[in-house]
Amino acid sequence: xxxxxxxxxxxxxxxxxxxxxxxxxxxxxxxxxxxxxxxxxxxxxxxxxxxxxxxxxxxxxxxxxxxxxxxxxxxxxxxxxxxxxxxxxxxxxxxxxxxxxxxxxxxxxxxxxxxxxxxxxxxxxxxxxxxxxxxxxxxxxxxxxxxxxxxxxxxxxxxxxxxxxxxxxxxxxxxxxxxxxxxxxxxxxxxxxxxxxxxxxxxxxxxxxxxxxxxxxxxxxxxxxxxxxxxxxxxxxxxxxxxxxxxxxxxxxxxxxxxxxxxxxxxxxxxxxxxxxxxxxxxxxxxxxxxxxxxxxxxxxxxxxxxxxxxxxxxxxxxxxxxxxxxxxxxxxxxxxxxxxxxxxxxxxxxxxxxxxxxxxxxxxxxxxxxxxxxxxxxxxxxxxxxxxxxxxxxxxxxxxxxxxxxxxxxxxxxxxxxxxxxxxx
Amino acid sequence: xxxxxxxxxxxxxxxxxxxxxxxxxxxxxxxxxxxxxxxxxxxxxxxxxxxxxxxxxxxxxxxxxxxxxxxxxxxxxxxxxxxxxxxxxxxxxxxxxxxxxxxxxxxxxxxxxxxxxxxxxxxxxxxxxxxxxxxxxxxxxxxxxxxxxxxxxxxxxxxxxxxxxxxxxxxxxxxxxxxxxxxxxxxxxxxxxxxxxxxxxxxxxxxxxxxxxxxxxxxxxxxxxxxxxxxxxxxxxxxxxxxxxxxxxxxxxxxxxxxxxxxxxxxxxxxxxxxxxxxxxxxxxxxxxxxxxxxxxxxxxxxxxxxxxxxxxxxxxxxxxxxxxxxxxxxxxxxxxxxxxxxxxxxxxxxxxxxxxxxxxxxxxxxxxxxxxxxxxxxxxxxxxxxxxxxxxxxxxxxxxxxxxxxxxxxxxxxxxxxxxxxxxx
Numbered sequence: 072x073x074x075x076x077x078x079x080x081x082x083x084x085x086x087x088x089x090x091x092x093x094x095x096x097x098x099x100x101x102x103x104x105x106x107x108x109x110x111x112x113x114x115x116x117x118x119x120x121x122x123x124x125x126x127x128x129x130x131x132x133x134x135x136x137x138x139x140x141x142x143x144x145x146x147x148x149x150x151x152x153x154x155x156x157x158x159x160x161x162x163x164x165x166x167x168x169x170x171x172x173x174x175x176x177x178x179x180x181x182x183x184x185x186x187x188x189x190x191x192x193x194x195x196x197x198x199x200x201x202x203x204x205x206x207x208x209x210x211x212x213x214x215x216x217x218x219x220x221x222x223x224x225x226x227x228x229x230x231x232x233x234x235x236x237x238x239x240x241x242x243x244x245x246x247x248x249x250x251x252x253x254x255x256x257x258x259x260x261x262x263x264x265x266x267x268x269x270x271x272x273x274x275x276x277x278x279x280x281x282x283x284x285x286x287x288x289x290x291x292x293x294x295x296x297x298x299x300x301x302x303x304x305x306x307x308x309x310x311x312x313x314x315x316x317x318x319x320x321x322x323x324x325x326x327x328x329x330x331x332x333x334x335x336x337x338x339x340x341x342x343x344x345x346x347x348x349x350x351x352x353x354x355x356x357x358x359x360x361x362x363x364x365x366x367x368x369x370x371x372x373x374x375x376x377x378x379x380x381x382x383x384x385x386x387x388x389x390x391x392x393x394x395x396x397x398x399x400x401x402x403x404x405x406x407x408x409x410x411x412x413x414x415x416x417x418x419x420x421x422x423x424x425x426x427x428x429x430x431x432x433x434x435x436x437x438x439x440x441x442x443x444x445x446x447x448x449x450x451x452x453x454x455x456x457x458x459x460x461x462x463x464x465x466x467x468x469x470x471x472x473x474x475x476x477x478x479x480x481x482x483x484x485x486x487x488x489x490x491x492x493x494x495x496x497x
Numbered sequence: 498x499x500x501x502x503x504x505x506x507x508x509x510x511x512x513x514x515x516x517x518x519x520x521x522x523x524x525x526x527x528x529x530x531x532x533x534x535x536x537x538x539x540x541x542x543x544x545x546x547x548x549x550x551x552x553x554x555x556x557x558x559x560x561x562x563x564x565x566x567x568x569x570x571x572x573x574x575x576x577x578x579x580x581x582x583x584x585x586x587x588x589x590x591x592x593x594x595x596x597x598x599x600x601x602x603x604x605x606x607x608x609x610x611x612x613x614x615x616x617x618x619x620x621x622x623x624x625x626x627x628x629x630x631x632x633x634x635x636x637x638x639x640x641x642x643x644x645x646x647x648x649x650x651x652x653x654x655x656x657x658x659x660x661x662x663x664x665x666x667x668x669x670x671x672x673x674x675x676x677x678x679x680x681x682x683x684x685x686x687x688x689x690x691x692x693x694x695x696x697x698x699x700x701x702x703x704x705x706x707x708x709x710x711x712x713x714x715x716x717x718x719x720x721x722x723x724x725x726x727x728x729x730x731x732x733x734x735x736x737x738x739x740x741x742x743x744x745x746x747x748x749x750x751x752x753x754x755x756x757x758x759x760x761x762x763x764x765x766x767x768x769x770x771x772x773x774x775x776x777x778x779x780x781x782x783x784x785x786x787x788x789x790x791x792x793x794x795x796x797x798x799x800x801x802x803x804x805x806x807x808x809x810x811x812x813x814x815x816x817x818x819x820x821x822x823x824x825x826x827x828x829x830x831x832x833x834x835x836x837x838x839x840x841x842x843x844x845x846x847x848x849x850x851x852x853x854x855x856x857x858x859x860x861x862x863x864x865x866x867x868x869x870x871x872x873x874x875x876x877x878x879x880x881x882x883x884x885x886x887x888x889x890x891x892x893x894x895x896x897x898x899x900x901x902x903x904x905x906x907x908x909x910x911x912x913x914x915x916x917x918x919x920x921x922x923x
């Protein structure tokens with residue numbers, strides 16, 4: 072048995088204990104962890120300095136260096152994050168169904184932890200703190216794998232969090248930091264011990280994970296978001312939104328990559344849109360019609376995530392073509408319609424098969440914090456389990472508890488007893 | 498492109514239309530289908546006669562012949578099933594979260610269909626009617642594959658249901674019957690078109706499906722259910738339940754396969770249990786202790802589903818050993834504790850990692866109809882999406898609708914606007 076296998080067994084055992092751990096104990100552990108991170112700032116910053124030195128020598132690009140840096144500001148950020156997590160309702164033990172099957176035979180559907188969650192994340196070491204605390208709050212054991220650039224920082228953060236957790240009363244094995252790539256490969260095959268994998272990183276990376284495991288994966292490979300301007304759109308509103316959803320922050324998954332323009336509003340909006348995008352250095356690609364009419368470069372692939380100051384433009388003949396285009400080329404992430412017609416809005420939100428269907432606002436709102444979830448685990452483009460921006464509820468499952476007083480099925484099969492099935496409002 | 502591929506594309510297109518189809522239209526279609534089944538009884542029974550004749554010639558076993566038979570009684574059963582489904586609440590459009598992000602910026606989480614569901618079922622032709630109507634009620638397109646013994650019956654049933662549906666206003670392509678095994682293999686690879694696969698059949702079959710597709714699968718491979726008799730159990734209650742959960746109907750997944758007996762109650766309960774099981778011809782297998790003490794045959798594998806008048810017995814030293822045994826050898830289906838101690842009951846239901854954790858009642862209650870769901874899609878031992886007995890809610894997903902009035906993220910990033918995040922009670 073490999074080391075990783077033994078750690079996975081321990082994590083599973085720990086998860087059974089976490090499932091019975093009180094909200095108070097978990098919150099106390101979280102508070103102690105926040106304090107320990109502050110108390111150990113020197114050691115953390117020293118370890119991070121080592122990572123930064125190595126990264127500078129190896130010529131890591133400036134934006135990545137910035138993400139790697141873990142200083143007092145970051146410590147403040149993550150401890151504030153932990154404290155806001157402490158304030159959130161405990162996601163466990165919530166009853167979502169209660170039916171009296173018969174006298175003294177009560178059925179409850181109750182939220183419970185998933186078990187062991189494997190999280191693979193990019194270079195930012197603050198992600199480690201955030202993920203570890205989300206898993207703890209939701210009663211799950213966690214396997215963590217961070218970027219190798221942040222090796223030393225991750226090691227000290229994981230050590231502080233794990234040990235403080237155990238000192239606070241959490242079970243041994245509740246957190247484990249994976250350090251090698253071969254361990255990641257092995258983890259992807261541990262179906263008996265890992266219940267859910269959350270990959271956070273580039274599209275290629277997430278797609279690689281999805282293709283190489285039969286364990287459930289929570290995440291999104293890419294975000295090809297659309298905004299459709301219906302014929303009856305308010306032009307000023309449409310322009311304001313088109314600028315925001317494309318240029319407010321280009322490097323994220325909820326940025327609009329394709330603008331669909333209804334033919335009937337084309338002449339009114341295009342001159343203004345071209346001007347606005349040119350002013351902001353947005354490179355525009357078009358369909359055949361726009362290329363020949365306005366000399367735009369042709370779009371080579373409609374399912375394309377630019378994550379840049381680039382946008383695909385297409386003229387469509389009505390809402391049906393817009394919906395078909397989105398369902399064919401989108402990624403099921405976030406799509407918006409700009410319209411003054413309630414019927415069109417309703418048709419769009421019902422027919423577009425995406426986790427987020429927006430009306431008259433920017434696709435950039437698609438985000439756990441903006442949605443008011445208090446914490447964000449990630450965005451899911453899967454249609455099962457969690458969809459769209461995922462808060463703590465994405466880290467919980469449920470189980471049925473049936474509390475009886477000696478009932479047997481034979482009595483109901485024979486007709487001696489009959490079910491009452493009284494559904495209680497929750 | 499294969500025929501199946503084209504059908505899958507059509508089913509996907511149809512699913513977009515079904516997502517916007519009113520509950521009234523779906524219920525009218527269901528009522529018309531029920532009527533059409535009665536109106537076409539002669540043709541159905543003639544087709545079924547062909548299947549039965551062939552099956553008799555090929556020497557199909559009597560219980561399978563019985564399941565294959567589709568007569569007036571079965572027609573009455575399935576039409577009654579459809580009519581009770583009509584009466585159930587529409588599972589779509591249900592709001593499970595409503596947050597005011599800001600003035601005129603309202604976030605809703607709303608239930609919606611999953612899309613296209615592929616169902617592979619055993620020989621009973623009534624399953625075809627039941628599945629088709631469940632998918633219709635929940636707004637999903639459906640691919641069906643039944644047993645080859647029921648070929649003619651399935652063909653006529655699918656034809657009547659599909660054509661009556663289309664005549665009632667459902668989109669073309671909403672249902673498709675697959676007839677060949679190679680089409681099943683192809684379907685397992687159609688990730689872009691099939692959103693969920695529900696296999697209903699033997700363990701081997703379900704495991705084969707789970708291993709051969711990356712599409713989400715709803716189902717359970719096996720049901721190794723346990724009943725644990727705690728030291729403080731009421732002996733009469735324990736005996737009554739142990740008889741029911743093992744012998745009331747042995748061939749189903751929610752039957753108890755292993756009885757765990759606390760050492761402290763062993764001497765009191767064993768003589769009575771042995772007598773009761775012997776009377777009912779239940780063959781008993783034991784752990785080392787029981788084998789040497791009472792001459793039972795040894796259990797060869799603890800993770801074993803007998804589906805027969807056979808049971809595994811084990812003496813455990815307290816609740817912790819019982820929980821460990823269940824989590825190690827169980828299948829996450831249904832497990833019960835018999836106890837008079839509320840603390841033990843609570844520990845058991847929190848720590849046992851199964852979809853159904855029962856206290857003082859028979860594991861046989863684990864069933865959608867007994868749970869009062871009105872319809873049962875199947876039982877899931879997965880921890881994501883649907884878990885335990887699954888009603889119509891297992892056939893729906895959700896999406897977020899954000900209804901705005903021109904809001905852009907830039908205004909919130911700059912501080913010009915701030916989120917209100919008013920969470921409304923549902």
